[in-house]
Amino acid sequence: MATPEAVAEKRELAGINADYKEKFGFHDPESGYAYKAPKGLSREVVESISEYKDEPQWMRDFRLKALEHFESRPTPNWGGNLGQIDFEDIHYFVRASDKNSRDWSEVPDDIKNTFDRLGIPEAERKFLSGVGAQYESEVVYHQVNEKLEAQGVIFTDMDTALREHEDLVRQYWATVIPPNDNKLAALNSAVWSGGSFVYVPAGVKVEMPLQAYFRINTENMGQFERTLIIAEEGSDVHYIEGCTAPVYSTDSLHSAVVEIVAKPSSRVRYTTVQNWSQNVYNLVTKRAVAEEKATMEWVDCNLGSKLTMKYPSIYLLGPEAHGEILSIAFAGEGQHQDAGGKIIHAAPRTSSSIFSKSISKDGGRSTYRGLLEVADGASESRSKVVCDALLLDEDSRSDTYPTIRIGENDADVGHEATVSKIGDEQIFYLQSHGLDEEEASKMIVNGFIEPVTKELPMEYAVELNRLIELQMEGSIG
Amino acid sequence: MCPLAELPPGAMRLVEHGDVKIGVFNCDGTLYAIEDRCSHDDGPLAEGEFDTASCTVECPRHGSLFDLTTGRPKTLPAYAPVRTFATAVVDDTIVLEV
Numbered sequence: 001m002a003t004p005e006a007v008a009e010k011r012e013l014a015g016i017n018a019d020y021k022e023k024f025g026f027h028d029p030e031s032g033y034a035y036k037a038p039k040g041l042s043r044e045v046v047e048s049i050s051e052y053k054d055e056p057q058w059m060r061d062f063r064l065k066a067l068e069h070f071e072s073r074p075t076p077n078w079g080g081n082l083g084q085i086d087f088e089d090i091h092y093f094v095r096a097s098d099k100n101s102r103d104w105s106e107v108p109d110d111i112k113n114t115f116d117r118l119g120i121p122e123a124e125r126k127f128l129s130g131v132g133a134q135y136e137s138e139v140v141y142h143q144v145n146e147k148l149e150a151q152g153v154i155f156t157d158m159d160t161a162l163r164e165h166e167d168l169v170r171q172y173w174a175t176v177i178p179p180n181d182n183k184l185a186a187l188n189s190a191v192w193s194g195g196s197f198v199y200v201p202a203g204v205k206v207e208m209p210l211q212a213y214f215r216i217n218t219e220n221m222g223q224f225e226r227t228l229i230i231a232e233e234g235s236d237v238h239y240i241e242g243c244t245a246p247v248y249s250t251d252s253l254h255s256a257v258v259e260i261v262a263k264p265s266s267r268v269r270y271t272t273v274q275n276w277s278q279n280v281y282n283l284v285t286k287r288a289v290a291e292e293k294a295t296m297e298w299v300d301c302n303l304g305s306k307l308t309m310k311y312p313s314i315y316l317l318g319p320e321a322h323g324e325i326l327s328i329a330f331a332g333e334g335q336h337q338d339a340g341g342k343i344i345h346a347a348p349r350t351s352s353s354i355f356s357k358s359i360s361k362d363g364g365r366s367t368y369r370g371l372l373e374v375a376d377g378a379s380e381s382r383s384k385v386v387c388d389a390l391l392l393d394e395d396s397r398s399d400t401y402p403t404i405r406i407g408e409n410d411a412d413v414g415h416e417a418t419v420s421k422i423g424d425e426q427i428f429y430l431q432s433h434g435l436d437e438e439e440a441s442k443m444i445v446n447g448f449i450e451p452v453t454k455e456l457p458m459e460y461a462v463e464l465n466r467l468i469e470l471q472m473e474g475s476i477g
Numbered sequence: 478m479c480p481l482a483e484l485p486p487g488a489m490r491l492v493e494h495g496d497v498k499i500g501v502f503n504c505d506g507t508l509y510a511i512e513d514r515c516s517h518d519d520g521p522l523a524e525g526e527f528d529t530a531s532c533t534v535e536c537p538r539h540g541s542l543f544d545l546t547t548g549r550p551k552t553l554p555a556y557a558p559v560r561t562f563a564t565a566v567v568d569d570t571i572v573l574e575v
Binding site: 069174175176177178179180181182287289315317344346375376 | 535537538539540541542551552553554556557
C-alpha cells in the first residue's frame with residue numbers, strides 16, 4: 001500500500017514531460033523538402049552528401065576514410081543497449097530547405113512556425129548574441145550580433161564555415177576528436193552535416209550567449225551535426241544548445257561531435273539542454289582542450305531520449321588550466337541516461353570538478369560513468385568528483401562507474417558518491433515545519449538538483465526556460 | 478638495423494631491441510624512429526597510416542596523429558609524446574641508438 005507521501009510524490013512526478021507530444025512532439029509535413037536520401041549507409045550516400053555540399057576533396061576523403069573506420073569497428077557492448085539500432089533503417093541526409101537564411105521571413109513557413117512554437121526567434125530578440133537553427137540535416141537560419149561580427153567573432157553553421165573559412169576549419173578539424181576515436185565519432189565524421197562553427201578572437205568577451213537549436217522532424221532520421229569552437233587567448237564565450245523531436249513509434253539517431261579549443265586564459269562554457277523525444281538514440285562525443293590558465297565548463301542536462309551515451313571530456317593541457325563538468329540526468333519510464341564526464345590533468349597545477357546529479361523514476365535507469373586522470377607530471381593538481389543519485393521508486397535503477405587514475409603523489413583528489421531515496425522521514429520533518437506533502441516533495445527534489453540548475457541561464461531562451469521550469473520546478477519540484 | 482636500400486622513402490620497418498619495439502620511418506630520405514607504443518593506451522602504433530608529406534603516423538586504434546620528428550601527438554586522445562630514438566646511416570647501413 002502506497003503511503004500518502006508516495007502518492008503525492010507520484011502525482012507530482014507523473015507530469016514530467018507529460019505534455020511533450022503537444023509542446024515538442026509535433027511534426028511538420030515534408031512536402032516541400034529539397035532532398036531526402038534513401039535509407040541506409042554506403043559509400044555512395046557519403047559521396048552524395050559531400051557532392052551536395054560541393055566540398056573540397058580533403059573533406060570528401062576524410063568522410064570516406066571515416067566510413068571505413070565505422071564499418072570496421074564493432075558496436076560498443078558497454079553502456080546502453082545499442083543492439084537495437086538498425087543503421088540501415090536511417091535517413092542519413094535530409095535537406096528541408098535549399099537555403100540558409102539570416103532573416104526569419106525567408107525561412108519556409110512550416111519550419112519557421114516550428115521554431116516560433118519553440119520560442120527561438122523570440123529568445124533571439126530578447127536574450128541572445130546569435131542563433132543557429134538546424135532543421136533535419138542542415139541549418140536553416142543563422143544570425144549573429146553585428147557588433148560581435150565587427151569584432152571578428154565568427155558564428156556560423158559548419159557547412160558555411162567550411163566554404164568561407166576553410167583554412168581555419170582545416171587547422172582545427174578533428175584534432176580534438178579524430179574520426180576513429182570511436183565508432184560513433186567515425187559515423188559522424190562520415191555523414192556529418194550542419195552544426196556550429198564559433199571563432200572568438202583574442203581578448204573578445206561575448207557577453208550574451210550564442211545558441212543553437214536542433215530539431216529533427218522526419219521519422220527514422222539521423223542527425224549528425226558537427227560543432228567546432230575556438231576561443232583565442234583571453235576570450236570568453238558561452239554556447240548553448242537545445243534540441244527536440246517529434247514522437248514516433250520508430251527510432252531515430254542523433255550522433256554529434258563537438259570539439260572545443262580553449263586557448264590560454266580563455267573561458268568557454270558549453271550548456272546543453274537535451275530533450276529529444278523518447279524514440280531518439282542520443283550518442284554524442286564531446287571533448288575540449290584547455291590550454292594554460294584556460295577554463296572550460298560543460299553544463300550538461302539530459303532529460304529526453306531513449307538512450308543517451310555522452311561523457312563530455314576536458315583535457316587540461318596547460319599549467320593552471322581549470323575544468324568543470326556539471327551533469328544532470330533525468331531517466332523516466334523507458335529511458336536510460338548513461339552520462340558523466342572525463343577530465344584529464346596533463347599539466348601541473350591544474351584543477352577540476354565533476355558534479356553529477358541523476359534522478360530516476362518509473363523504472364528509468366541513470367548511470368554515471370566518469371574518468372578522472374592525473375597524468376605523470378601534472379603535479380600539484382586538484383580535483384573533486386561528486387556523484388549523487390536520487391531514486392524515486394523501487395523499479396528505477398542507478399549505477400555509478402567512476403574511474404580514477406592518479407600518476408602524481410601530490411595530487412589532491414576527492415570522490416564522493418551517494419544514492420538516496422525520498423523517505424518518509426524527510427517528508428515528515430518538512431511537514432513539521434509547516435509544509436504540506438506536495439511542497440515537501442518539491443523542496444527535496446529542488447534541493448537535490450539546485451547545484452546544477454542554478455548554473456543554467458534560465459532567461460536565455462523562452463523555450464528552454466519553459467522546459468526547465470516544467471521539468472525541474474513545475475513537475476519534479 | 479638493415480641496409481638503407483631496404484628502407485626506401487615512404488617505407489617503415491619494425492625492429493625489436495630487447496622488450497622494446499621500434500618503428501623506423503623513411504620520410505622522404507630522412508630517417509626517424511619511435512617506440513611502437515601509443516602513449517594513449519599502449520597499443521601498437523608504427524603500423525598505422527604513415528604520411529610522408531607531413532611526416533606523421535596515425536595510431537590505428539583511436540586516431541591520434543604523431544609527429545615522427547618529435548614523437549609528440551598532434552591530435553588527441555593521446556597527449557603525451559612517445560619515445561624517439563636517434564638514427565644514423567653508417568656505411569649504407571641504418572643504425573639505431575637505443
